[in-house]
Amino acid sequence: MFFSAAIRRRPEFRAGIRDMSSAALGIGAWGLMTGVAMVKSNMSVLESVAMTLLVYAGSSQLAAIPLLFAGAPAWVILATGFCVNLRFVVFSLHLRPYLMHMPRWRRMTHGYLTADLSYALFTRRYASPPVGADEQKAQEAYLTGNYFVTWCSWMGMSLLGIALANFIPQNWGLGFAGVLSLVAIVCSMATTPLRVLAALIASVTAVAAYALPLKLNIVVAIGAAVLLCFWLEKQFGLDPDAEDNK
Amino acid sequence: MSGTTDFWTLAVIAGLACVTVLTRCFFFILDRPWGLPEWAHRALHYAPAAALAGVIAPEIVMTQGHLITTLHDARLYAAVVGAAYYYWRRGVLGTMLAGMAVYLPLHLGLGW
Numbered sequence: 001m002f003f004s005a006a007i008r009r010r011p012e013f014r015a016g017i018r019d020m021s022s023a024a025l026g027i028g029a030w031g032l033m034t035g036v037a038m039v040k041s042n043m044s045v046l047e048s049v050a051m052t053l054l055v056y057a058g059s060s061q062l063a064a065i066p067l068l069f070a071g072a073p074a075w076v077i078l079a080t081g082f083c084v085n086l087r088f089v090v091f092s093l094h095l096r097p098y099l100m101h102m103p104r105w106r107r108m109t110h111g112y113l114t115a116d117l118s119y120a121l122f123t124r125r126y127a128s129p130p131v132g133a134d135e136q137k138a139q140e141a142y143l144t145g146n147y148f149v150t151w152c153s154w155m156g157m158s159l160l161g162i163a164l165a166n167f168i169p170q171n172w173g174l175g176f177a178g179v180l181s182l183v184a185i186v187c188s189m190a191t192t193p194l195r196v197l198a199a200l201i202a203s204v205t206a207v208a209a210y211a212l213p214l215k216l217n218i219v220v221a222i223g224a225a226v227l228l229c230f231w232l233e234k235q236f237g238l239d240p241d242a243e244d245n246k
Numbered sequence: 247m248s249g250t251t252d253f254w255t256l257a258v259i260a261g262l263a264c265v266t267v268l269t270r271c272f273f274f275i276l277d278r279p280w281g282l283p284e285w286a287h288r289a290l291h292y293a294p295a296a297a298l299a300g301v302i303a304p305e306i307v308m309t310q311g312h313l314i315t316t317l318h319d320a321r322l323y324a325a326v327v328g329a330a331y332y333y334w335r336r337g338v339l340g341t342m343l344a345g346m347a348v349y350l351p352l353h354l355g356l357g358w
Contacts, residue, residue: 083297111271184341202296203303221300
């Protein structure tokens with residue numbers, strides 16, 4: 001955590017800040033639009049601030065907004081948030097050997113604050129887990145500096161977006177920028193032909209099954225896409241392990 | 247313009263925060279090493295993109311619960327241009343800006 005002076009004093013902390021700062025603008029802009037999108041879809045300022053400060057996950061926030069607005073049941077919203085966040089489950093498997101020497105609360109704090117870009121930069125700089133106490137501290141300081149920038153720019157700009165949203169007329173439709181950032185995230189996840197197909201099947205299913213109660217169309221869409229892709233995987237005789245690396 | 251605060255929404259927000267912690271820390275919450283069952287491992291390939299696509303598709307092609315029947319809708323073109331930009335250049339920021347550059351003139355100028 002960046003509250004610890006012992007971490008802040010290390011040069012790796014500053015290196016982490018430096019490496020991440022070039023991305024801060026993009027993260028900030030996305031945070032700004034997420035802030036605007038929350039208020040524009042009828043969340044109260046208190047709810048928007050709480051979501052920004054607590055959830056700290058842009059794509060699952062943006063996915064939850066229309067579901068909240070439509071009055072979907074809690075479990076559907078949480079299940080959708082979980083599915084949108086599934087990539088982090090894979091990241092956590094990768095990060096495990098880097099963090100396991102720490103006590104649980106400490107590694108969980110690091111885990112909570114490590115978003116996509118921090119994970120990418122950290123694992124690019126340190127291809128293997130730390131050996132020895134000094135290396136452990138160095139890596140921890142770099143990771144901390146890294147997500148310190150992400151956290152500050154995301155939080156600052158999201159809160160700014162919440163503050164400014166009420167001064168922007170509703171009919172400008174700026175909340176649509178949130179949907180567009182999700183389009184980018186879907187594209188970044190659809191890295192193989194079958195994953196593109198999964199996204200397409202889910203889109204069509206979610207629209208076709210829209211009349212289902214409780215927003216179950218999202219759940220049906222995920223189920224249909226995953227099952228159909230399982231089946232196609234078998235038909236084409238694809239190797240799941242090889243697909244992993246794409 | 248902004249809605250009222252209600253307890254249910256705040257509870258869901260707290261739940262989503264737990265989902266963030268759970269997913270980001272999934273494999274290092276417990277001390278004992280463990281893995282996912284095979285089917286869950288394979289579902290990871292498809293579920294994330296499917297979940298997001300399932301959420302956003304109705305936001306793009308539906309109005310008030312009905313499939314749009316007109317092509318005079320700014321959202322369609324903005325989404326297509328945004329996706330095209332992503333495959334051309336990558337980056338969330340650029341996708342958003344390119345899409346909004348199409349959306350705003352059509353939406354505000356032509357009322358689509």
